[in-house]
Amino acid sequence: MAQETLSGWVRKLQAREVSSRELTQLYLDRIERLDPQLNSFITVTAEQALAQADAADARLAKGEQSPLLGVPIAQKDIFCTEGVRTSCGSRMLDPFVSPYNATVVERMSADGAVMLGKTNMDEFAMGSSNETSFFGPVRNPWDTERVPGGSSGGSAAAVGARLVPGATGTDTGGSIRQPAAFCGITGLKPTYGRVSRYGMIAFASSLDQGGPMAATAEDCGLMLNSMAGFDERDSTSVERPAEDFTAGLNQELKGLRIGLPTEFFGEAGLDERVRGVIDAAIEVLKGRGAEVREVALPNSHLSVPAYYVVAPAECSSNLARFDGVRYGYRCENPEDLMDLYTRSRGEGFGDEVKRRIMVGTYVLSAGYYDAYYLKAQKVRRIIADDFRCAFEDVDVLLAPTTPELPFALGAKADPVSMYLSDIYTIAANLAGLPAMSLPAGEIDGLPVGLQLIGNYFDEARLLGVAHQYQQETDWHARVPAAFA
Amino acid sequence: MEWETVIGLEIHAQLNTVSKIFSGAPTAYGAEPNRQACPVDLGMPGVLPVLNKGAVERAVMLGLAINAEITPRSVFARKNYFYPDLPKGYQISQFELPIVGLGHLDIELEDGSIKRIGVTRAHLEEDAGKSLHEGFEAMTGIDLNRAGTPLIEIVSEPELRSAKEAVAYMKKLHSLVRYLDICDGNMQEGSFRCDANVSVRPKDQAEFGTRAELKNLNSFRFVERAINFEVERQIDLIEGGGSVVQETRLYDPDRDETRSMRSKEEANDYRYFPDPDLLPLVVDSAFIETVREKLPELPDAKRARFVEQYGLSDYDAGVLTATREMGDFYEAVAAGCDAPKLAANWVMGEFSAALNRSEVELGEAPVNAEGLAGLIARIQDETISGKIAKEVFEAMWNGEGDADVVIEAKGLKQITDTGAIDTIIDEVMANNPQQLEQYRSGKDKLFGFFVGQVMKATQGKANPAQVNERLKAKLDS
Numbered sequence: 001m002a003q004e005t006l007s008g009w010v011r012k013l014q015a016r017e018v019s020s021r022e023l024t025q026l027y028l029d030r031i032e033r034l035d036p037q038l039n040s041f042i043t044v045t046a047e048q049a050l051a052q053a054d055a056a057d058a059r060l061a062k063g064e065q066s067p068l069l070g071v072p073i074a075q076k077d078i079f080c081t082e083g084v085r086t087s088c089g090s091r092m093l094d095p096f097v098s099p100y101n102a103t104v105v106e107r108m109s110a111d112g113a114v115m116l117g118k119t120n121m122d123e124f125a126m127g128s129s130n131e132t133s134f135f136g137p138v139r140n141p142w143d144t145e146r147v148p149g150g151s152s153g154g155s156a157a158a159v160g161a162r163l164v165p166g167a168t169g170t171d172t173g174g175s176i177r178q179p180a181a182f183c184g185i186t187g188l189k190p191t192y193g194r195v196s197r198y199g200m201i202a203f204a205s206s207l208d209q210g211g212p213m214a215a216t217a218e219d220c221g222l223m224l225n226s227m228a229g230f231d232e233r234d235s236t237s238v239e240r241p242a243e244d245f246t247a248g249l250n251q252e253l254k255g256l257r258i259g260l261p262t263e264f265f266g267e268a269g270l271d272e273r274v275r276g277v278i279d280a281a282i283e284v285l286k287g288r289g290a291e292v293r294e295v296a297l298p299n300s301h302l303s304v305p306a307y308y309v310v311a312p313a314e315c316s317s318n319l320a321r322f323d324g325v326r327y328g329y330r331c332e333n334p335e336d337l338m339d340l341y342t343r344s345r346g347e348g349f350g351d352e353v354k355r356r357i358m359v360g361t362y363v364l365s366a367g368y369y370d371a372y373y374l375k376a377q378k379v380r381r382i383i384a385d386d387f388r389c390a391f392e393d394v395d396v397l398l399a400p401t402t403p404e405l406p407f408a409l410g411a412k413a414d415p416v417s418m419y420l421s422d423i424y425t426i427a428a429n430l431a432g433l434p435a436m437s438l439p440a441g442e443i444d445g446l447p448v449g450l451q452l453i454g455n456y457f458d459e460a461r462l463l464g465v466a467h468q469y470q471q472e473t474d475w476h477a478r479v480p481a482a483f484a
Numbered sequence: 485m486e487w488e489t490v491i492g493l494e495i496h497a498q499l500n501t502v503s504k505i506f507s508g509a510p511t512a513y514g515a516e517p518n519r520q521a522c523p524v525d526l527g528m529p530g531v532l533p534v535l536n537k538g539a540v541e542r543a544v545m546l547g548l549a550i551n552a553e554i555t556p557r558s559v560f561a562r563k564n565y566f567y568p569d570l571p572k573g574y575q576i577s578q579f580e581l582p583i584v585g586l587g588h589l590d591i592e593l594e595d596g597s598i599k600r601i602g603v604t605r606a607h608l609e610e611d612a613g614k615s616l617h618e619g620f621e622a623m624t625g626i627d628l629n630r631a632g633t634p635l636i637e638i639v640s641e642p643e644l645r646s647a648k649e650a651v652a653y654m655k656k657l658h659s660l661v662r663y664l665d666i667c668d669g670n671m672q673e674g675s676f677r678c679d680a681n682v683s684v685r686p687k688d689q690a691e692f693g694t695r696a697e698l699k700n701l702n703s704f705r706f707v708e709r710a711i712n713f714e715v716e717r718q719i720d721l722i723e724g725g726g727s728v729v730q731e732t733r734l735y736d737p738d739r740d741e742t743r744s745m746r747s748k749e750e751a752n753d754y755r756y757f758p759d760p761d762l763l764p765l766v767v768d769s770a771f772i773e774t775v776r777e778k779l780p781e782l783p784d785a786k787r788a789r790f791v792e793q794y795g796l797s798d799y800d801a802g803v804l805t806a807t808r809e810m811g812d813f814y815e816a817v818a819a820g821c822d823a824p825k826l827a828a829n830w831v832m833g834e835f836s837a838a839l840n841r842s843e844v845e846l847g848e849a850p851v852n853a854e855g856l857a858g859l860i861a862r863i864q865d866e867t868i869s870g871k872i873a874k875e876v877f878e879a880m881w882n883g884e885g886d887a888d889v890v891i892e893a894k895g896l897k898q899i900t901d902t903g904a905i906d907t908i909i910d911e912v913m914a915n916n917p918q919q920l921e922q923y924r925s926g927k928d929k930l931f932g933f934f935v936g937q938v939m940k941a942t943q944g945k946a947n948p949a950q951v952n953e954r955l956k957a958k959l960d961s
Contacts, residue, residue, distance in 0.1 A: 080530045093529065100523050102530060199530040206760035234532050235762050314760055317562050320573020321527040325626065328529075337624075341566060364564070364755035373757055 002030055003479055006071060006165035006219035013060060013070045020060065020070030024053035024114050027072045031116065031163045034483060037144055040158040042077045042135050043085050044117035052114040059112060068226050069112030074167040076155050077118035078125055079105050079210070080199040088201045089121040089133040089151075092322045092329045092348035102199020103231045104168060104210050111226045116164055120154030123350045124319065125175055125203040127151050128421040129412065132352045137409055140182060141480045142446050146406040149179030149421075155213045156183035160447075161483035166214035166223050170200060172207045173307055174401075174425025177437035180213055181401035181449020184439045186466060186476055187213040188220045191457050192432035193238035195224075196231030202318040204311040205236075207429040216476050217438065217466035221246035224459065240457065248464035254289030256465065258282075259394030261297040264424050271404045277441030277448040278400050284472055285398075285465070295390045295397065302379045303427040304419060309363050309376035310430070315353075316360025322348065355415065384431040391455045396465055399424050401437040401449035424451060434459045438466045439475035447475070485723070486687040489715050490695075491650045491680055492604075492642035495657055496635050497667040498611065498675040499542045505610050505634035506533030506576060513673050517616070517627035525632040527571030532761050535560075539634040542666035543583045543608050544767060544775045546636060549664055549782055550603050552587025554772055560608075560762045564755040568626050569613035577637075579756045582607030583765060584636075589660070590784065591652040592802070601653050602641035611635050636666075642681065642692065647711035651704050654678055655806075659783055663808040671702050678702070682711055683728065684718045693718070694728040698742055700735045710735035714742050786811050794824035803832055809846045813853050820857025823864045830860055834874060838881050851880050859887040872896050872944060899946045905938070905954050908946070912937045913958065923959060934959065 004012070012018045028046050035041055049072065056070035080086045080098035082105075087093045101109070109115070122132040130138040130153025138153040140146040141161035148157040152169030159167050160183030169176040171189035180187030188211045195210040202208060212223035225246065230239040260282070265275065282292055324330040324344025331343035349357070363372035390397060403423055412418040428435035433453055440450035450469075454462040470476050504511055507524035524531045547554045561579040584606035590598050611633040616625035638657060644650045658676055661667040669676050683695035698714055701707045713735075718728050732751070733742040781789070783805050790801035790811075804814045810831070818827040835856060839849060851859075859880065863873050868891060879890040891897055899905060912934060913920055923930040938951050 080528075086529065088529065096529065098530075099528065197530075198532050201529040202761075204760075233534060235534055236760075313757060317564050317574055317755070317757070320564060320566065321529070321571060323566060323568075323573060325568050326526060326571065337568065361755065364757055366753045366755075369755075369757070 002026065002162040003477070003484065004165070005215045007216065007222055009071055009165055010067065010222060014065060016060065020053040020056040020072075020114060021050065023070065024049050024072050024116070027116055027164055031158075034161060035158075035163060037482070038139050038141060038148075038157045038161060038163070039136050040120055040138050040148075040154040040161070040163060041074070041117045042087055042089070042120050042154070045084055045115060046117075048084070049114050049116050052109070056112045056114060064112075066112045067222055068108060071113055071166070072116050072164055073108065073113045073223070074116050074119045074155060074158055074164045075105060076152055076168050076170060077121055078170050078201045079168060080201065081105050081115070081118065084118065086118070086201070087135070088125070089123040089135060090349065090353070091134040092345075094134060094329065096328045098199075100199065103196035103233060104227050105199065107229065108168075108223075108226050113226065119152070119158055119167055122151035122153065122175075123353050124201070124315070125151040125170055125172055125208075126315070126352050126356055128174070128178055128418050129407070129409075130154065130179070131409065132350055134350060139409070140406050141483050142184060142406070146408050146446070147182065149182035149402075149406065151175040151179075152187075152213060153179045156180055156185060156187070159183065159185045159213050159215065160480065162479055163483075166212060166219055168210055168223075168227070169213045170203075170208055170210045171425075171429065172203050172209075172311060173429050174422035176211050176213060177401050177425050177435060177449065177451060178422060180437040181439075181447065181451075182406040184447030184475065184478060184480075185213055185215055186217055186220050186436065186438045186470075187211065188224065188436040188459065188462070189428065189434060190224065190228060190459055191238070191434045192429075193236055194228045194434070194457070194459070196229070196234040196237050198231055198233040202314075204314040205318060206314060207307075207311060209429070216470055217436075217463045218246060218249055220436070221249065221460075221463045243460065245460050245463055248460040249467040251461070251464040251468070252289060253285060253465065253468050256285075256290040256396070257394040258285060258290050258292045259295035259390055259397045260292060261300065261390070261397055261399055262294050263297050263300040264399035269403045269420065269423070270400060273443045274400050274402070274404065274448055277443065278398075278450060281440040281450050281469065282398065284469060288468055288472065290465075292398075293394065295394055297383075297386045297390060297427065299379070299382045299386050300427050303383060303430055304423055306376040306379035306383070306430060307426045308359070308419060309372045310380065312356040312360030313364050313373050314360070316357045316364065319349075319353065319357055324348070352415070380430045383427055387427075387431045387433060387453075395455075396458075396462060397453040399451045399453070401425065401451040405443055405446045405448070428453050432456070434462055436462050436466060438469065439478070440469075440473070441475060442478070447478075487684045487715075487719050488687050489645055489647075489711075490642050490683045490685060490692055491644035491647075491711060493640045493644065493650055493653060494679045494681070495638045495640075495654065496677045496679075497638065497657075497661050497669075499539050499634040499636055499666055500668050501536055501538040501542070501634055503536060503538075504632035505536050505539045505608065507632055509632065511633050513670075515629055517625070517629060519629065521613075521628040521631060525571065525628055527573070533576060533759075535762060535765065536634060539608055540583070540765065540767065541775055542634075542664070543606065543636050544772060545664045545666055545779060546606055546638070546661065547584035547587065548772070548776055548779060549660055550584075550587035550589050550606075552603060552606070553585035554767055555581055555583050555585055556767060557581070558583040558607075558765045558767070560759045560765065561756045562759045565752045567612070568624065569615045569628070569631070571613065571628060571631055575610060575612065576759055576762070577609035578607035583767065589653065589656055591649065591656050593652070594648065599649070601643050604639045604641050606636050606638040609635050609637060642683075647708045647715070650680060650711055651708050654707055655704060656783075659807055663780060663783055665780070665808075674702065678707055680707065680711055682714045682718070684715055684722070694730050696728065696730070696742070697732045698735055699732060699745065706735060706737050709737075709740055710742055713740060717742065780808070790814075794818060794828070796825065796828050800828050800832065804828060807846075813846055816853035817857045817860065820854055821860040821864060823860055826860050826863065827857070830856060834877050838877075842881075850883055851877070855880055855886050862887050862891065866898060866900065866947065867891065868896055868898050869944070869948065872898070896945060899942050900950060902950065902954065905946055905950055906958070908938055908941050909934075909951075909955055909958050912941060920959075931955070931959070
């Protein structure tokens with residue numbers, strides 16, 4: 001029964017075939033029974049969830065048809081939730097209970113979604129394996145000796161194991177798409193500015209974007225309908241007319257121009273088996289009428305280096321507020337102000353976070369700013385220009401989401417090899433483009449993700465292409481045996 | 485050797501918006517600690533800044549008033565440093581592209597000449613909170629009510645050449661921001677603060693000397709004293725064979741000296757970069773024009789108009805336009821009594837003296853413009869003399885009623901009836917036969933004695949000109 005998709009549940013709830021309370025209880029039971037194997041939740045809010053479910057049932061009884069009414073979801077623990085611990089995967093915020101709700105939380109809650117809890121993540125969203133969490137690593141439901149990807153690893157694993165039908169994620173350099181690929185689910189990073197960042201704890205403000213993670217493209221569309229929209233509390237949020245992201249799901253692919261960026265296929269490090277899966281997916285899309293051609297993104301090799309200047313720079317500043325003065329972790333018996341700062345931050349942050357703060361502080365320093373930060377911003381513009389040129393000839397871009405299969409826990413001790421896990425996802429963040437990952441195959445019982453990158457605000461088309469693909473394949477419907 | 489002083493001022497003026505520059509929390513001064521700080525001001529995780537349009541409007545007003553360029557696309561940057569009263573660990577400020585570019589301000593020097601001082605730039609930024617060091621038993625308390633209050637930092641060119649010029653510039657700017665009604669100018673509450681960059685150089689040298697930045701100059705008097713102290717210190721240092729080091733120095737008003745706070749080596753590297761949470765601030769010409777329409781008459785224009793319209797001297801016009809309130813008050817008095825010069829004398833004289841004596845602000849004065857105009861009208865129509873008017877004014881100031889009420893109650897109406905004056909003169913002559921005889925035998929000086937006696941008999945109420953005329957006639961007849 002837990003194999004039902006989020007959109008399937010929406011239909012059943014609206015038809016009153018199931019109550020929100022039953023559904024909520026079903027998933028709470030699964031979390032209690034199965035999550036010890038995965039560690040995908042940091043906080044489960046069972047009592048609050050059941051109360052929300054009852055409220056949703058009352059609204060359903062009145063015939064209300066709000067899209068997510070009564071549907072259980074989970075929030076990545078990066079979104080502030082009033083009265084509930086919001087840890088961001090860090091010891092620094094282990095004791096932090098937010099006094100306010102993130103806009104995303106507020107919108108989904110107003111639409112009647114039932115929050116089951118807060119999902120595990122890499123500390124402050126910095127990581128690609130979910131191993132940097134203060135609350136311990138999350139395990140991949142397809143093979144619990146492997147990582148689920150990161151930073152939204154908890155959300156991806158929870159959805160992959162069907163502990164929840166849908167969850168939110170955030171994507172700064174691939175943090176929705178890479179774990180979606182590793183856990184065999186569908187995840188969308190919207191255009192920068194689509195989803196309000198208010199209340200989403202900042203990692204790299206110019207790159208961060210929240211988005212949906214669920215089994216199917218249709219699920220993601222329904223969730224995005226609730227999550228997206230202009231927010232006057234976020235100055236970078238884009239004011240546009242409301243849009244139905246499920247409107248293009250049934251759009252035929254005939255005449256669709258798909259571009260294959262040469263650079264995303266030729267680079268060393270792409271697992272041949274992954275490439276095989278992507279090639280097969282291309283054939284499926286061609287079979288439904290899409291035209292495929294190669295395109296060039298000649299500066300894509302600059303993405304990872306530019307990202308690892310911009311993201312740490314912004315993070316070094318964004319994380320300065322965690323100083324032990326007002327909230328969060330404070331060291332014991334500080335001797336003086338400097339001791340309070342250095343020990344609170346030294347003890348409160350993990351290694352990867354410290355590494356990025358140090359890199360970021362360095363690249364912003366007087367004398368280095370021009371050589372690093374300013375240069376990286378110029379590279380960003382060049383990368384965005386490459387995409388602009390590509391989208392003059394094609395409608396969407398298609399590529400692998402990751403160069404390789406989910407790796408074993410502890411396998412990437414060297415930070416740079418970890419960073420390269422996001423080699424295909426980072427460019428979309430630098431350019432601010434929407435991009436998604438959907439399951440497209442399996443190798444040795446492990447899922448493989450297919451990435452689609454769209455033009456600005458073209459989420460509906462991306463979801464449409466993915467939905468059409470999912471009409472002909474069933475990779476999205478597969479659930480790891482241990483969790484079926 | 486002859487030395488020249490070089491001063492540049494950085495003035496921080498709090499903008500009088502109702503809410504903060506990046507949040508909806510109120511800006512009012514004096515609330516219980518941390519009651520006027522919302523999650524944005526507290527630097528809670530996940531919060532984001534949203535720019536207050538009122539702050540932008542006020543900045544543009546200032547820019548227009550100092551004939552500056554308004555930057556069409558200015559950028560907010562983060563100034564990163566750790567301090568407990570800086571909740572985010574960075575201050576949102578403007579760095580490379582400030583909203584107000586090059587402008588200027590004319591100041592009047594002591595010899596009456598006008599000097600034009602360049603204003604390098606003015607930028608918007610947020611204020612920090614306050615650290616409270618008293619009452620926390622060796623700990624420090626943090627009050628974030630002030631955090632996020634909008635500030636405009638106005639940076640002058642290093643074109644001021646003495647402490648007096650610096651004060652004149654600061655006063656001019658202080659008057660201007662209050663004229664524009666963009667800042668309440670309250671220096672005690674820190675709404676208008678000043679840092680001074682001070683250096684000295686040999687009179688004929690083109691390059692600047694090494695400067696020291698003076699902090700904590702929260703009154704006009706302190707600015708003057710701190711600069712004078714610092715200039716003397718630097719000259720003594722150089723003449724004694726030493727050299728000035730670039731540093732930040734704190735002025736201690738109790739000991740009237742400046743002390744080193746931190747040197748250039750210890751200075752922060754602020755790691756400025758554009759704030760990714762805020763889009764570039766675009767100010768188009770339509771917006772500038774709507775702001776321009778809201779500009780009030782500025783001090784220099786008002787001063788010129790006062791000379792023209794009311795026939796005042798340039799000096800008097802300058803005094804009366806020093807603040808917008810004083811100018812408005814004067815105009816209300818002048819309109820109410822139709823005697824602009826007399827009104828000017830009264831406003832600058834008795835009235836201002838009474839304000840100082842009672843230590844009250846113009847708006848709280850017990851005599852308002854209408855009341856003062858009423859008094860002046862009575863001088864003008866000769867109901868009372870100028871001398872009696874001072875007595876009436878005192879009574880009015882003490883709350884005894886308006887001019888007419890006081891004149892009536894105290895019977896101060898001037899005696900202008902020739903018959904009545906003659907009667908009194910006759911009495912005085914009859915009561916002083918000896919003096920009369922002496923006068924008539926050639927002792928002219930006794931005329932004053934008779935005037936005094938008549939005025940005494942009328943308690944000063946007799947019209948002095950009439951007394952003179954009638955007395956002369958009667959004594960000499």
